[in-house]
Amino acid sequence: MANMKNVKLTNPADVKKGEVIVSVKDLVVQFSVRHRILTAIRHISLDIYKGETIAIVGESGSGKSVFTKTLTGMLEENGRISNGSIAYAGTDLTQFHTNEDWLNIRGKRIATVFQDPMTSLNPLRRIGSQITEVIRLHRGLSKEAAKAEAINLLKRVGIKDAENRYNDYPFQYSGGMRQRVVIAIALACAPDILICDEPTTALDVTIQAQILSLINELKQEYGFTVIFITHDLGVVAEVADRVAVMYAGQIVEYGTVNEIYYDPRHPYTWSLLSSLPQLGEKGETLYSITGTPPSLFNEIKGDAFAPRNPYALEIDFVKEPPMFKVSETHYAKTWLLDPRAPKVERPAIIGEISDRVAKIYSHGGEE
Amino acid sequence: MDTTLKQENKFLVALKKVGRAFKNQTFLYIVKRVLSSLFTLVLLVALVTALIRLLPDTKFYDVATYKKIAGTSKVMANRWRSMQLFLAGRADANGNPVPVLYSIGRYILNILPYYKTIPQSWTDYSCTTVLESWTGFVYLGYSKSMSSYVTNVIASRMGISFRISLYTIIFSYLFAVPLGIAMAKKPGGTVDKIGNVFIVLNYAIPGLVFYLVMWDVLGNANGAFGWANFGLAYDETRPLTLVPPIFCIVFLGIPGISIWVRRFMIDELSSDYVKFARSKGLSENRIMYTHVLRNAMVPLVRNIPATFLGAIIGSYYVEKIWTIPGTGLLLVKALQGVTPDIDLIEGLTVIYAAISMVSFLLGDLITILFDPRIKLESN
Ligand SMILES: Nc1ncnc2c1ncn2[C@@H]1O[C@H](COP(=O)(O)OP(=O)(O)OP(=O)(O)O)[C@@H](O)[C@H]1O
Ligand SMILES: [Mg+2]
Numbered sequence: 001m002a003n004m005k006n007v008k009l010t011n012p013a014d015v016k017k018g019e020v021i022v023s024v025k026d027l028v029v030q031f032s033v034r035h036r037i038l039t040a041i042r043h044i045s046l047d048i049y050k051g052e053t054i055a056i057v058g059e060s061g062s063g064k065s066v067f068t069k070t071l072t073g074m075l076e077e078n079g080r081i082s083n084g085s086i087a088y089a090g091t092d093l094t095q096f097h098t099n100e101d102w103l104n105i106r107g108k109r110i111a112t113v114f115q116d117p118m119t120s121l122n123p124l125r126r127i128g129s130q131i132t133e134v135i136r137l138h139r140g141l142s143k144e145a146a147k148a149e150a151i152n153l154l155k156r157v158g159i160k161d162a163e164n165r166y167n168d169y170p171f172q173y174s175g176g177m178r179q180r181v182v183i184a185i186a187l188a189c190a191p192d193i194l195i196c197d198e199p200t201t202a203l204d205v206t207i208q209a210q211i212l213s214l215i216n217e218l219k220q221e222y223g224f225t226v227i228f229i230t231h232d233l234g235v236v237a238e239v240a241d242r243v244a245v246m247y248a249g250q251i252v253e254y255g256t257v258n259e260i261y262y263d264p265r266h267p268y269t270w271s272l273l274s275s276l277p278q279l280g281e282k283g284e285t286l287y288s289i290t291g292t293p294p295s296l297f298n299e300i301k302g303d304a305f306a307p308r309n310p311y312a313l314e315i316d317f318v319k320e321p322p323m324f325k326v327s328e329t330h331y332a333k334t335w336l337l338d339p340r341a342p343k344v345e346r347p348a349i350i351g352e353i354s355d356r357v358a359k360i361y362s363h364g365g366e367e
Numbered sequence: 368m369d370t371t372l373k374q375e376n377k378f379l380v381a382l383k384k385v386g387r388a389f390k391n392q393t394f395l396y397i398v399k400r401v402l403s404s405l406f407t408l409v410l411l412v413a414l415v416t417a418l419i420r421l422l423p424d425t426k427f428y429d430v431a432t433y434k435k436i437a438g439t440s441k442v443m444a445n446r447w448r449s450m451q452l453f454l455a456g457r458a459d460a461n462g463n464p465v466p467v468l469y470s471i472g473r474y475i476l477n478i479l480p481y482y483k484t485i486p487q488s489w490t491d492y493s494c495t496t497v498l499e500s501w502t503g504f505v506y507l508g509y510s511k512s513m514s515s516y517v518t519n520v521i522a523s524r525m526g527i528s529f530r531i532s533l534y535t536i537i538f539s540y541l542f543a544v545p546l547g548i549a550m551a552k553k554p555g556g557t558v559d560k561i562g563n564v565f566i567v568l569n570y571a572i573p574g575l576v577f578y579l580v581m582w583d584v585l586g587n588a589n590g591a592f593g594w595a596n597f598g599l600a601y602d603e604t605r606p607l608t609l610v611p612p613i614f615c616i617v618f619l620g621i622p623g624i625s626i627w628v629r630r631f632m633i634d635e636l637s638s639d640y641v642k643f644a645r646s647k648g649l650s651e652n653r654i655m656y657t658h659v660l661r662n663a664m665v666p667l668v669r670n671i672p673a674t675f676l677g678a679i680i681g682s683y684y685v686e687k688i689w690t691i692p693g694t695g696l697l698l699v700k701a702l703q704g705v706t707p708d709i710d711l712i713e714g715l716t717v718i719y720a721a722i723s724m725v726s727f728l729l730g731d732l733i734t735i736l737f738d739p740r741i742k743l744e745s746n
Contacts, residue, residue, distance in 0.1 A: 072646055074642065074645065074646060099645065099650070099651050100650065100651075102648075103648050103650060104648070105648070106645065106646050106647065106648035107646065107647040107648030107649075108648050111646070111647075112643075112646040114639065114642070114643055114646075116639060119638065119639035119640060120639050120640055120643040121640055121643070122640040122644070122658050122662065123640070123662075123740060124661060124662050124665070124737070124738060124739065124740075125658070125661075133647075133649065133657070134647045134648065134649075137647075137648065137649065137653075138648060169739045169740065171739070171740045182643070185643075185647060189648075
C-alpha cells in the first residue's frame with residue numbers, strides 16, 4: 001500500500017472562492033456489523049464550493065456524520081469506503097488509509113467541531129495546553145508564541161478574561177464556553193474546511209444562537225468553507241448558503257437555501273419542512289412522516305422513501321430515480337420530476353411554511 | 368517606628384497565610400480525614416481491647432510457672448500472677464480486676480505519642496520500687512514470643528519488608544504498565560493476544576508452587592542460575608539474595624496491574640476527547656502518551672499507596688521460604704506459643720490498621736493531584 005503521508009497537497013490558496021474545493025463522486029461507505037454489511041452511504045456525489053456554508057440535513061441515521069467522517073478519515077475500524085472518490089487539494093482522499101496518512105489533513109486543512117462540547121475536551125488537561133498542542137504541531141510555533149496565539153484565539157471566540165482562563169480545566173467552563181474552546185481549537189490552524197457536526201444540539205437555545213453567529217462571523221473573517229450538519233432545518237436558514245437533504249444514505253435533494261425553502265421538490269424535503277417545530281402553530285396538525293427509514297442492511301429497491309411517501313408512484317417501488325435537474329443549482333432525486341409523471345400538487349402547507357420561514361428568518365428571499 | 372510597623376505587617380501576613388491554609392478545602396479535608404482516621408483507630412483499639420478482656424486470665428500467664436512457684440510458696444505464686452495480670456493491664460497492682468474501660472483507656476494512653484515512662488519490673492511484688500522501665504513515645508507492650516518490646520520487634524522487621532515492597536512496586540509497574548499499554552494499542556491484535564495468554568497462564572499458576580519452583584530454579588547453586596549466586600536464603604550482607612523473592616512477587620503481580628491498565632486505556636481510547644484529538648491531527652502515539660495514558664492512570668495511582676503499604680505488612684510465604692526476617696511471619700509467630708503473644712497481636716492489629724488508613728488517605732491525595740475535577744468536600 002502506498003504511503004499517503006508524504007503526498008503533496010496543493011496550496012489552499014490555489015482554489016478561488018466559489019470554485020469546487022471538494023468533489024465527492026459516487027461514494028459508497030459500508031460497515032461490517034457482526035458479519036453483515038450495512039451500507040451507510042449509497043452512491044453520493046456532491047461538489048462543495050470554496051467559501052460556502054453547506055448544510056447537510058436529514059433525520060437521525062441518514063448518514064450525515066458518516067459522510068463527513070470520510071473527509072477526515074474518521075470512520076470507525078469496521079467501516080470502509082467501498083466505492084467512489086473524494087477529490088481534495090489535488091489528491092483523492094479515498095486513497096488515505098492509516099491514521100498516519102491523515103495527519104496532514106486533519107486539524108490542519110479540515111477541522112471538525114463535534115456535537116458534544118462536554119466530552120470533546122480532555123477533562124484532565126488544561127484548556128490552554130489543548131489549544132497550544134495543535135498550534136505547535138501544525139504551525140511549529142514556540143511555546144510562548146503558541147500561548148499568545150491561543151489566548152488570541154480564546155478572545156476571538158468570545159472567552160472573557162482569556163489570560164486567566166487559559167490555565168483552567170474544562171470542568172470550570174460551561175457547555176457553551178467549551179464549544180467556543182472547541183471552535184478555537186478548530187480555528188487554530190486556519191483550516192480550509194470546517195466540519196460542524198451538530199455543534200449546537202447539546203446546547204440550550206440562547207447559547208445555540210450565540211455559537212451559530214460566532215461560526216458565521218468567523219467564516220466571514222477567515223474565509224473557510226463550512227459543512228454544517230444538523231437535523232434542524234430551522235438552524236439551516238440561519239447559517240447556510242446551500243442545503244443537501246439526506247435520506248437513507250443518499251442525497252435526495254440539494255439546492256440553495258432559497259430553493260429548498262421556497263421550491264422544495266422532493267416529498268421527503270416537504271415532510272422535513274413541515275415538521276419544523278418553529279413553524280407549527282398550536283392545535284395544527286402538520287403533514288408528518290409516518291413509518292421508519294429502511295434497514296441499511298438490505299439492498300434497497302427503487303426509491304428508499306417510497307414506502308413512507310404518500311405521493312409515491314408505482315415506479316418508485318421498482319426503479320431508483322436519477323437526480324433530476326430543477327435549476328443550475330437545484331437537483332432532486334424523485335420520479336415526480338420526470339416529464340412523464342402525473343402532476344402532483346405539493347401539500348398546501350408547504351407554501352404557507354415558506355411564507356412563515358420568510359417571516360421568521362429575514363435571511364430568506366434577500367440573496 | 369517604621370521597623371515595628373514592618374514587623375507587624377510580617378506577622379499579619381503570616382497570620383493570613385495560616386488563615387488561608389485553614390480555608391483551603393484540601394487542607395481542611397486532610398485535617399478531617401486524619402481526625403476521623405484517629406477516631407476509627409480509637410474505636411478499633413476499644414473493640415480489640417474489650418475482646419481481649421474476654422479471654423480467660425490463664426492466657427496471660429504461664430500456668431506451669433505459676434505451679435512451679437506455688438510448689439514453694441502459694442503466696443509468692445499469687446503475687447507473681449497478679450503482677451503478670453497487672454502488666455497485661457487486666458488487674459491493678461493488688462491483683463484486683465480493673466474495669467474494661469480502664470484497660471481501653473490505658474492502651475490508648477500508651478499509644479498516644481507523647482514521651483512517657485512505663486515501669487516493667489519492681490524490686491518487690493507489691494510494685495512499689497521500680498527496677499526497670501520503658502521510656503519512649505508509643506508503647507505497644509512487650510512481646511513474650513520475641514522477648515522484646517513490640518515497637519522494637521516491629522521496627523526491626525519493618526525495614527526489610529519495606530525494602531522488598533519498594534522494589535516490588537517499582538518493578539511491577541515498570542513492566543506491567545508498558546505491557547498494558549502495548550495490549551491496549553490494538554485490542555485483539557497480536558500483542559494483545561500474547562499478553563492475554565501470559566496473563567491467563569500467570570493467573571493459573573498457584574503462587575506457592577511458583578515460589579517453591581523459583582526458589583530452587585533461581586537459587587540452587589547447581590541450577591541454571593547457579594552462576595548468579597542468588598542463594599536459597601536471604602542474607603542481609605548480600606542484597607542479591609533478594610532477587611528471587613522480588614522476581615516472584617513482581618512476576619505474579621504483573622497481570623493484576625496490566626489488565627487494569629489495558630482496560631482503563633481502552634475505555635479512554637473510545638472516548639470523545641480522543642476522537643477530537645485525532646481530528647486535530649495528533650498522531651496515535653501522541654494521543655496515547657499525552658492524553659490517554661495519564662487519564663487511564665488516575666484510577667490506578669489511587670491504589671499505589673495501598674499496594675505499597677500493604678506489602679510492608681509482608682507476605683508470609685515469601686518470608687518463610689527465603690527466611691526473611693520481615694513482618695509477614697510475626698502474626699503467625701505470635702499465635703504459636705504456649706500462651707498467645709497478646710501484646711504483639713494487638714500491636715500488629717493497631718499498626719496494620721494505621722497503615723491502611725494512611726494509605727487510603729495518601730491514595731485520595733494522589734488522586735487529587737492527578738485529577739483536577741475532584742474537589743474535596745470538608746464535610
Ligand atoms: N461504526 C459503525 N458501525 C456500524 N454502523 C454504523 C457505524 N457508524 C454509523 N453506522 C450506521 O450508519 C448509519 C448512518 O449513521 P450516521 O451516524 O451518519 O447518522 P446521522 O445522520 O449522523 O444521525 P444523527 O443525526 O443521529 O447523528 C446509521 O444507520 C448507523 O447505524
Ligand atoms: Mg451524526
